Amino acid sequence: MSFPSFYRLKPWEVSPDNKVQSCVCVYHRQAALYVKASNKCRRELHFSVKRKRSDAPSCQHQCSCSCACPVCVPGPWEKSNFLTPFMSTILCPRVDGSRHFKLACVLDKCPHCSWNKVQGACPMDQSRLDQDVDVKLLKTVMKDTPKGTTKAVKVECTERMEYREFMERMNKELRSFALHDFVARWQADMYHRSIRDLR
Numbered sequence: 001m002s003f004p005s006f007y008r009l010k011p012w013e014v015s016p017d018n019k020v021q022s023c024v025c026v027y028h029r030q031a032a033l034y035v036k037a038s039n040k041c042r043r044e045l046h047f048s049v050k051r052k053r054s055d056a057p058s059c060q061h062q063c064s065c066s067c068a069c070p071v072c073v074p075g076p077w078e079k080s081n082f083l084t085p086f087m088s089t090i091l092c093p094r095v096d097g098s099r100h101f102k103l104a105c106v107l108d109k110c111p112h113c114s115w116n117k118v119q120g121a122c123p124m125d126q127s128r129l130d131q132d133v134d135v136k137l138l139k140t141v142m143k144d145t146p147k148g149t150t151k152a153v154k155v156e157c158t159e160r161m162e163y164r165e166f167m168e169r170m171n172k173e174l175r176s177f178a179l180h181d182f183v184a185r186w187q188a189d190m191y192h193r194s195i196r197d198l199r
């Protein structure tokens with residue numbers, strides 16, 4: 001089949017500007033995009049013209065940054081774009097072998113974890129909150145359907161906003177993501193338990 005006839009026949013909701021190339025749900029995708037975007041922001045914003053002492057520890061985002069907070073100089077296990085290590089800096093780390101964060105942490109009822117403990121506490125970030133950043137996140141856009149109605153779809157878009165706003169949105173959205181992730185894992189556990197009990 002030629003590309004033009006393929007294009008004519010494809011379902012209307014399959015659109016070329018919707019660049020989501022994964023089978024994960026929008027909540028997991030959005031959370032991963034936030035972590036990726038925050039790494040990108042820090043790579044740009046942590047640039048410093050001040051000469052750094054040569055024996056100072058180096059920031060994982062930007063080698064000229066002289067900040068030594070856990071955002072800039074984390075333990076080796078935290079250096080990644082992946083969600084779980086990042087979530088472990090917002091919630092209490094999972095206890096040995098558990099697939100779940102504690103429910104109290106997830107529901108924001110734990111006194112020991114918070115955004116401000118690690119992610120919201122970097123002095124380099126705090127001094128850059130007024131700057132604008134370009135971040136790629138999922139955004140809801142309205143699309144026309146062939147039936148003449150409109151439908152809301154999630155599309156990856158690059159948006160410009162103050163770093164402060166980005167951080168506030170990320171803090172809030174990762175909170176609801178933590179609950180989504182907890183429920184998803186819990187459902188998977190229940191499913192596998194039922195399958196096992198059937199045998």
Ligand SMILES: [Zn+2]
Pocket residue numbers: 024025026027028180184
């Ligand atoms: Zn999900």
Ligand SMILES: [Zn+2]
Pocket residue numbers: 046059060061062065066067071072124
């Ligand atoms: Zn830094």
Ligand SMILES: [Zn+2]
Pocket residue numbers: 091092102104105110111112113
């Ligand atoms: Zn906690």
Ligand SMILES: [Zn+2]
Pocket residue numbers: 067068069070071072073122123124125
């Ligand atoms: Zn820092």
